[in-house]
Every structure is written in C-alpha cells, then in structure tokens.
Amino acid sequence: MKKLISLFICVLFAFPAAVHAAEKPDISAQSYVLYCPQSGSVILSENAEKRMKPASTTKLMTTLLTLEAAQRKNTALTFTREMSAEGSSMYLKYGEKLRLSDLAVGMMMCSGNDAANAAALTIGKSSEIFAALMNKRAKQLGMKNTHFVTPSGLDDDNHYSTALDLALLMAAGLKNKAFRELTAQKSAKVSFINPKDKTATYNNHNKLLRLDPRCIGGKTGYTQAAGRCLVSAASQNGVTLICVTLNDRDDWNDHIALYDYGFSNISAYSPKKINLKIPCVGGVSDIVNAVCGNAEPILLGADESKRVKRKIVTESFLYAPVKKGGTVGSVEYYLDGRLLKSYKLTAENDIETEKVKTGFWQKIKELFNYG
Numbered sequence: 003m004k005k006l007i008s009l010f011i012c013v014l015f016a017f018p019a020a021v022h023a024a025e026k027p028d029i030s031a032q033s034y035v036l037y038c039p040q041s042g043s044v045i046l047s048e049n050a051e052k053r054m055k056p057a058s059t060t061k062l063m064t065t066l067l068t069l070e071a072a073q074r075k076n077t078a079l080t081f082t083r084e085m086s087a088e089g090s091s092m093y094l095k096y097g098e099k100l101r102l103s104d105l106a107v108g109m110m111m112c113s114g115n116d117a118a119n120a121a122a123l124t125i126g127k128s129s130e131i132f133a134a135l136m137n138k139r140a141k142q143l144g145m146k147n148t149h150f151v152t153p154s155g156l157d158d159d160n161h162y163s164t165a166l167d168l169a170l171l172m173a174a175g176l177k178n179k180a181f182r183e184l185t186a187q188k189s190a191k192v193s194f195i196n197p198k199d200k201t202a203t204y205n206n207h208n209k210l211l212r213l214d215p216r217c218i219g220g221k222t223g224y225t226q227a228a229g230r231c232l233v234s235a236a237s238q239n240g241v242t243l244i245c246v247t248l249n250d251r252d253d254w255n256d257h258i259a260l261y262d263y264g265f266s267n268i269s270a271y272s273p274k275k276i277n278l279k280i281p282c283v284g285g286v287s288d289i290v291n292a293v294c295g296n297a298e299p300i301l302l303g304a305d306e307s308k309r310v311k312r313k314i315v316t317e318s319f320l321y322a323p324v325k326k327g328g329t330v331g332s333v334e335y336y337l338d339g340r341l342l343k344s345y346k347l348t349a350e351n352d353i354e355t356e357k358v359k360t361g362f363w364q365k366i367k368e369l370f371n372y373g
Contacts, residue, residue, distance in 0.1 A: 024259075024262045024263040024266040024267070025263070026046065026263060027256070027259035027260060027262070027263055029048065029247070029250070029256045029259070029260065030250055030251055030252045030256060031048070031165075031247035031248060031249060031250035031253070031256060032049065032052075032054070032229070032248060032249035032250070033048065033049040033050060033052050033054050033164070033165045033246075033247070033248040033249065034046075034047060034048055034049075034050070034165055034245070034246060034247045034248070034250070034256070034260070035047040035050040035165040035166050035169050035244075035245070035246050036243060036244075036245050036260045036261075036263070036264050037166070037169035037170075037173070037243065037244045037245075037246070038241070038242070038243055038244075038264075038268070038301060039169075039173035039176065039242055039244060040241070040242055040270075040298060040299060040301055041301045043301075044166070045243070045263075045264050045267070045268070046260065046263065046264070047165065047166070049165070050164060050165045050166040051146075051147055051164050051165075051166050051167075052164060052165075053147050053162040053163070053164055054162060054163065054164060054165070054228070054248045054249065055157055055161070055162060055225065055227055055228035055231075055248075056155055056161075056162070056163040056168060056223060056228065056231060056248070057155045057157075057223030057224050057225045057228035057229075057231045058090065058113045058115075058154065058155040058221065058222060058223035058224065058225075058231070059155065059163075059168055059221050059222070059223040059231050059232070059233045059246075060118075060150060060152065060153070060154065060155030060161070060163070060223070061109045061110070061113060061118055061153070061154065061155060061221060061223075062168065062171050062172060062175055062221050062233060063136050063139065063140065063150065063171055064109060064118045064121060064122065064136070064153040064154070065106050065109045065110050065175070065181065065184070065185075065221075066139075066171075066174065066175050066178060066181055067121075067125065067132075067135060067136065067139065068102055068103075068105055068106045068109070068121040068125065069103065069106050069178060069180045069181050069184070070178070071102055071121075071125050072101065072102040072103040072106065072180070073180060076101045076102055076103050077101065077102050077124060078099060078100070078101050078195055079099065079100065079101070079102065079105075079120060079124045080097060080098070080099045080196075081094040081095065081096060081097065081098045081099075081100070081116070081120055082096065083096055084119075084123060085116060085119045085120040085123055086116055086119070087115035087116050087118070087119045087154060087156075088115065088156070089115045089154070089156060090112065090113040090114060090115055091112070091114050091115060091116045091117075092107075092108030092109075092111075092112050092114030092116060092117045092192075092202075092204060093114075093116075093202075094108070094114075094116045094117070094120065097196070098194055098196060098197070098200075099194065099195040099196035100192060100194050100195055101195070102121065102124060102125075103180075104192045104193075104194075105117040105118075105120050105121040105124075106121070106180075106184060107184065107190045107191075107192050107204060108192070108204060109121070110184050110185055110187075110190075110206070110221065111187070111189065111190050111204035111205060111206045111207070112204045112205065112206075112207060113207055113221075113222065113223070115154040115156065118152075118153040118154040118155075119153060119154065121153065122153035129152065129153065132153055133150050133151055133152070133153070136150040136153070137149060137150055140167070140171070143167075143170050143171060143174050144170055145163065145164075145167035145170055145171060146167065147162070147163065147164045147166075147167055148162065148163040148164065148167045149161065149162055149163075150163075155223055155225075155228075156225065157225050157227045157228065164248075165246040165247070165248055166246075168233050168246045168248075169233070169244045169245075169246050171233075172219075172220070172221075172233050172234075172235055172244045172246070173244060175219075176218075176219070176235060176242070182218075182219065184219075185208075185218075185219030185220060185221070185235075186211070186218050186219045187206060188205070188206050188211050188212065189203055189204060189205045189206060190203070190204055190206075191203045191204075192204065207222045208220045208221065208222055208232075208234065209254060210232070210234050210254060210257055210258075213254055213258065214236065214257070214258050214261065216236040216237060216238050216261055216265070217234055217235070217236050217257075218235050218236060218237050218242075219234070219235050220232065220233050220234030220235055221233050228248070228249065229248070229249035229250065229251070230247075230249070230250050230251060230253050231247070231248050231249070231250070231253075232245075232246070232247050232250065232253040232254075232257060233245075233246045234246075234257050236257075236261045236265075238261075238265045239265070239269065239270060240270035240272050240299050241264075241265060241268050241269070241270045241299070241301060243260075243261060243264045243265070243268075245257045245260045245261065266304060267303065267304050268301055268302070268303065268304065269301075269302050269303065269304055269305060269306055269307040269308075270299040270300065270301055270302070270307060271299060271300045271302060271307040271310045271335065271342075272299045272300075273294070273297040273299075273300070273312075273333070273335065273343075273345070275293070275294065275295065275296065276292075276293060276294040276314070276333055276347070277291060277292075277293050277350075278291075278292040278293075278314065278316070278331075278347065279291060279292070280292050280316060280317070280319065280320055280330060280331075281318070281319040281320070282319065282320045282321070282322055282324060282353055283319055283320070283321050283322065284321055284322040284355055284356055285321075285322025285323065285324065285353040285354065285355060285356055286322070286353060286354050286355075286356050287351075287353050290320050290324050290330060290349050290350075290351070290353060291349070291350035291351055292316065292330045292331060292347045292348065292349060292350065293347070293348060293350045294333045294345050294346070294347050294348070297333075297343070297345050300335060300342050300343055302337065302342075306337060309337055309338060310335055310336070310337055310342070311335070311336045311337075312333065312334070312335055312336075313333070313334040313335075313336060314331065314332075314333055314334075314347070315331055315332050315333075315334065316330055316331025316332075316347060317330075317331070322353050322354065322355045322356065323352070323353060323354050323355050324349050324351075324352065324353040325349065325352060326349055326350065326351055326352045327348050327349065328348060328349045329346050329347065329348055330347050330348060330349050331346075331347035332344050332345065332346055332347055333345045333346075333347055
C-alpha cells in the first residue's frame with residue numbers, strides 16, 4: 003500500500019522591496035550581449051554572433067590556460083628577449099624570474115602583452131602551438147565563431163571572436179577558482195624569484211570593479227582597429243550576469259545600464275538543502291535519511307520567485323534494503339501551478355535487511371522442509 007506525501011511550502015525570501023523593471027537601454031556598442039550563465043540564456047543582444055576583433059579580451063583565454071597550467075605545475079620561468087611584446091605591459095625585464103601564476107596577474111591586472119607572450123612560450127613552446135591550444139579550448143566551450151592567433155589579442159586578420167563567444171569564455175573562467183578570485187581583485191602583488199627583493203603591485207584596468215559594486219570581474223581591451231572592448235561579470239541576489247561590448251565608446255556606462263536592466267528583470271529562487279527522515283520497514287535501521295543536495299538557482303522574472311511553491315513527493319515508508327544514493331522521492335518547484343524544476347531525493351545511507359533470528363522449532367521445520 004502506497005501513499006504519497008505532498009508538502010506544499012510557500013517560500014519566503016529576503017529580497018528588497020519590488021522595484022520597477024528598467025527599460026531596455028540604448029547601447030553604443032557595435033556588438034553586445036547580456037548573458038546569464040546560470041540559465042545559458044541571452045537576455046539582450048545586438049550582433050552578438052558577428053565576428054569582431056577582440057583586442058586584449060583575448061587574454062581571458064590566455065589567463066585561463068595559464069592558471070590551469072599553474073595548477074598542475076607552477077613553473078618558474080626566466081623572461082627572455084623572445085617573450086617581449088609591444089603595447090601594454092607588466093614591464094618584465096630580461097633575466098627576471100617569476101612563476102606562471104604571476105604572468106596571469108600581469109595579464110589580468112594590467113593587460114601585459116609581455117606576460118601573455120611569456121605564458122604562451124612557456125606552456126606551448128611556440129606561439130603557434132599555444133594558439134592551437136587556445137582554439138581547441140574555444141571549440142570545447144562552444145565558441146563557434148572564434149579563432150585565435152596571438153595570446154595577447156594584437157590585431158590579426160585571422161584573429162577574431164564574438165560577443166556571445168566571449169561571454170561563454172568568461173562563464174568558463176568563473177568556474178575556475180583561481181581565475182574567479184584573480185579577476186575580482188582591484189590590484190594584485192607579484193613577488194619575483196629573481197631579483198629576490200623585487201615586488202610589484204599591479205592595478206586592475208577594469209574600472210567597473212570600482213564603479214559598480216555588483217561587478218565581480220572581467221577584462222578590458224583596446225586597439226585602434228578593435229575599438230574599446232569590455233567583458234565583465236556581475237552578481238546580485240543570487241543571479242550572475244555577463245556583459246560583453248565590442249567597439250563601444252561608452253563601455254563603462256553601457257555595462258552598468260545593461261546590468262540595471264538585467265537585474266531588474268530577473269529574480270532567483272535558491273532551493274534550500276533538504277534532509278527528510280522516512281520510516282523504513284524490515285531494516286537494521288528504521289529511518290532513511292533522504293537528502294536533496296545543492297541545486298542550481300532557478301531564474302525567474304522580477305518578483306516571481308516570491309510565488310514559488312515547493313512540493314516534496316515520497317512514499318510514506320520504505321522497505322529494506324535501501325542503497326545509498328538510491329532515489330527515494332523527488333522535490334518539485336512550481337510557479338503558479340507550472341512545474342519549474344524537479345530534483346531527486348536520494349538515500350543518504352545504506353540500510354540492510356534485518357536478519358531474523360531463527361528459533362529451534364523453525365530450524366527443525368526448515369530441515370525437513372515443513373511449511
């Protein structure tokens with residue numbers, strides 16, 4: 003006999019008072035996208051898949067590959083003449099010795115082309131091999147309209163990307179702890195191996211970290227051909243958004259306006275952990291701990307998260323044996339009667355069947371096959 007337990011729980015949230023949704027902003031960028039990595043959706047865009055020169059936003063990829071390499075082995079390297087580059091710099095001198103992770107600082111803070119070249123030649127042994135690594139990762143990330151030639155982003159006819167592709171790249175970077183922490187810093191210090199007493203502090207070119215408290219990172223870029231380029235990420239009330247503008251004369255204000263629009267039109271419901279005790283029959287334990295772990299936030303329209311209802315569905319009791327990780331029910335989330343998400347309830351522990359002690363006469367019956 004089975005009986006379903008359905009618990010509808012109205013969810014209360016500590017959100018600020020409702021605000022009027024911002025109107026769609028006028029953006030001066032030739033190409034832009036406002037992207038939500040949690041839902042994988044584009045909120046606003048124009049020419050988001052048009053191939054453009056990405057300038058130094060290219061270093062998002064170079065930095066990510068460098069930090070991943072440093073996490074495997076934080077190689078010490080000596081800066082050579084071959085690694086030098088024109089344009090923006092972290093001002094490395096020939097013979098100076100530092101680590102791969104320090105080059106990531108130079109790229110992310112002050113957009114050092116010298117740091118990008120040094121990382122490429124250290125990891126790939128040549129700029130061509132490193133470019134192949136960049137393009138391989140771009141393909142893995144679904145960056146369909148991107149082709150890298152240089153690690154720094156200096157102009158090349160065959161070096162291009164799109165606003166949408168760069169948003170996907172930034173989303174991948176935010177999943178890497180070292181990348182996420184570095185891109186959020188307003189400044190960072192490098193202690194050189196040689197000279198031993200040399201330390202340098204580099205300020206982040208991304209002014210949006212100072213202009214908008216919601217900003218959690220990003221990367222600037224500029225060449226005369228590419229114009230002003232900016233990739234940024236911002237977070238508010240459990241929602242993360244990524245903004246990319248290419249060839250934009252008013253990028254700081256445009257990013258702020260796009261975030262105002264995005265955050266005023268999106269709310270997030272964050273499912274809470276569930277630990278439910280379900281009776282168990284015939285087991286060494288009479289209780290099964292049913293859990294639902296960390297579930298991704300559910301993104302909704304403005305203020306809709308306040309109307310979410312939760313329904314827990316499971317049987318009134320379970321029979322042993324129960325396997326750890328086995329499905330014992332579900333947790334469903336509804337908005338105005340419409341199912342939004344469903345997550346499994348799983349057993350947190352194994353419960354074996356209880357062995358019944360056999361009496362003397364029962365053993366005799368079993369011996370002679372008496373029923």
